[in-house]
Amino acid sequence: MLExxxxxxxxxxxxIMFPGNVYVFGHVHTDTVGEDQPFAPHTAxxxxxxxxxxxxxxxxRSDGVPYTIVRFPDxxxxxxxxxxxxxxxxxxxxxxxxxxxxxxxxxxxxxYVEDAAEALVTAGLSATTSGETYxxxxxxxxxxxEWLDEVRTVAGTQSKIRTAPGYVVTLAGIFNPLAREFRxxxxxxxxRLILNGTKFRTKFGGIPATxxxxxxxxxxxxxxxxxxxxxxxxxxxxxxxxxxxxxLNRTATGDxxxxxxxxx
Numbered sequence: 001m002l003e004x005x006x007x008x009x010x011x012x013x014x015x016i017m018f019p020g021n022v023y024v025f026g027h028v029h030t031d032t033v034g035e036d037q038p039f040a041p042h043t044a045x046x047x048x049x050x051x052x053x054x055x056x057x058x059x060x061r062s063d064g065v066p067y068t069i070v071r072f073p074d075x076x077x078x079x080x081x082x083x084x085x086x087x088x089x090x091x092x093x094x095x096x097x098x099x100x101x102x103x104x105x106x107x108x109x110x111x112y113v114e115d116a117a118e119a120l121v122t123a124g125l126s127a128t129t130s131g132e133t134y135x136x137x138x139x140x141x142x143x144x145x146e147w148l149d150e151v152r153t154v155a156g157t158q159s160k161i162r163t164a165p166g167y168v169v170t171l172a173g174i175f176n177p178l179a180r181e182f183r184x185x186x187x188x189x190x191x192r193l194i195l196n197g198t199k200f201r202t203k204f205g206g207i208p209a210t211x212x213x214x215x216x217x218x219x220x221x222x223x224x225x226x227x228x229x230x231x232x233x234x235x236x237x238x239x240x241x242x243x244x245x246x247x248l249n250r251t252a253t254g255d256x257x258x259x260x261x262x263x264x
Contacts, residue, residue, distance in 0.1 A: 078226075
């Protein structure tokens with residue numbers, strides 16, 4: 001799909017906005033991770049993401065296809081229905097236990113999905129960001145325990161928090177390919193990896209950063225009212241496209257293509 005996006009951008013003289021993630025870094029040993037952090041992926045997903053970003057850079061250098069990468073931590077918010085975060089909010093609303101995989105005390109950050117869309121559009125529509133990468137962190141560093149406590153407090157149900165250590169996921173992976181894939185990425189829930197947003201903040205004067213309590217409240221309100229008619233993956237795709245379209249409508253649209261295949 002990325003090859004098609006590059007080809008379409010070249011044909012239409014358009015710019016590609018690409019949402020990056022932290023898989024490309026592998027294990028890190030710095031307090032925060034800036035745009036100059038070397039890529040050192042040790043997982044299949046991380047290596048794939050490096051190849052994709054290299055494709056964008058190559059097309060920019062060889063064919064003049066402009067792109068901007070904006071890198072985020074994990075998303076949460078309306079329409080984010082992946083098996084981890086979607087289930088947390090659903091269970092919190094009805095008082096069921098919230099399941100977390102990995103450590104509860106590791107420093108971590110989350111990005112509210114509407115903040116991610118706004119940051120992606122802001123950087124992508126700028127005429128001076130082609131070939132550049134920007135990091136967008138969450139509103140503050142927290143821990144899974146603190147964040148889950150906030151979820152159950154706002155939900156008003158005081159759901160219990162249950163953890164699944166890595167060895168449990170490893171055992172499940174013997175029989176379940178999805179669990180095996182998740183185990184490969186579990187290090188992100190067991191090790192500190194915090195993005196440094198100085199470059200984005202300096203360039204644009206600030207970073208979209210909905211406080212966790214506000215984002216959690218909006219997310220719980222959405223889950224209270226949502227009535228899914230489509231499979232989760234389809235609904236999520238429609239949602240992020242809608243969020244991006246709304247951001248574009250609030251700005252000068254310009255000629256921009258957004259490749260969101262890797263978010264979905």
